[in-house]
Amino acid sequence: xxxxxxxxxxxxxxxxxxxxxxxxxxxxxxxxxxxxxxxxxxxxxxxxxxxxxxxxxxxxxxxxxxxxxxxxxxxxxxxxxxxxxxxxxxxxxxxxxxxxxxxxxxxxxxxxxxxxxxxxxxxxxxxxxxx
Amino acid sequence: xxxxxxxxxxxxxxxxxxxxxxxxxxxxxxxxxxxxxxxxxxxxxxxxxxxxxxxxxxxxxxxxxxxxxxxxxxxxxxxxxxxxxxxxxxxxxxxxxxxxxxxxxxxxxxxxxxxxxxxxxxxxxxxxxxxxxxxxxxxxxxxxxxxxxxxxxxxxxxxxxxxxxxxxxxxxxxxxxxxxxxxxxx
Numbered sequence: 001x002x003x004x005x006x007x008x009x010x011x012x013x014x015x016x017x018x019x020x021x022x023x024x025x026x027x028x029x030x031x032x033x034x035x036x037x038x039x040x041x042x043x044x045x046x047x048x049x050x051x052x053x054x055x056x057x058x059x060x061x062x063x064x065x066x067x068x069x070x071x072x073x074x075x076x077x078x079x080x081x082x083x084x085x086x087x088x089x090x091x092x093x094x095x096x097x098x099x100x101x102x103x104x105x106x107x108x109x110x111x112x113x114x115x116x117x118x119x120x121x122x123x124x125x126x127x128x129x130x131x
Numbered sequence: 132x133x134x135x136x137x138x139x140x141x142x143x144x145x146x147x148x149x150x151x152x153x154x155x156x157x158x159x160x161x162x163x164x165x166x167x168x169x170x171x172x173x174x175x176x177x178x179x180x181x182x183x184x185x186x187x188x189x190x191x192x193x194x195x196x197x198x199x200x201x202x203x204x205x206x207x208x209x210x211x212x213x214x215x216x217x218x219x220x221x222x223x224x225x226x227x228x229x230x231x232x233x234x235x236x237x238x239x240x241x242x243x244x245x246x247x248x249x250x251x252x253x254x255x256x257x258x259x260x261x262x263x264x265x266x267x268x269x270x271x272x273x274x275x276x277x278x279x280x281x282x283x284x285x286x287x288x289x290x291x292x293x294x295x296x297x298x299x300x301x302x303x304x305x306x307x308x309x310x311x312x313x314x315x316x317x
Binding site for chain 1: 161162165166167168169170172173174176177180181184185187188301305
């Protein structure tokens, strides 16, 4: 648990840097469309969190990681993540935002989503100890 | 009283089984396959939306502003994608155990019906793919547009190829995992 505090501080720092990149990519060119990327990546872990409780009840074995709702949640998660990365590319391709804003928002979005992923991975074992 | 799996498996659909590409992934194969399928689906959608947005923001060149934009993405371009999407829905709504033809189900005609709907789904997807290629040739290539307008047709073909790949990856991921569980349950 001693490593928990450092991890929390580091992850919050990375999260702040990610949001800083996204907001800078909007504010530097005064075009606030890349803010959708932040919204997308914040929504990204939501389907897995919602659908993960639909899969296994107490009577099923631990092997059974495959059920319809869980797969649907993963499918939607992958769609949202790819959307978050491809939305700035599409916007930059049709010259709505600048290429610099595109790169900055992609990097910022990747930092935000990486923070969310590593936060879930780092504190997963703490949840399972209560079982 | 169990047959070796490598020789003959009576539950097999195809004569030549699909090669086990990522056996080493083990139980994460289903998860990874579903993620890849979702990513391919989003990639397909955004490839086509890129062309549509690009077409909506197309402007004449700056040095000759009187030259009009020759072609736009219209409703015709949406039709192959909608076909493929419908086909993907039909394929994924089928119970995969029915297609495999286990004799445990009482209704023997259910297998026949499931295979019919599987055929309809794959026919819809193939129709979407063929339609996108036809659209590329008839609407863009034969009219002799410039390369930047040919991109609309290429994006359409890429969308339908990605949708078909997504459906295939999803099917393989979901059906391979059920066999895995089945072999462990015995």
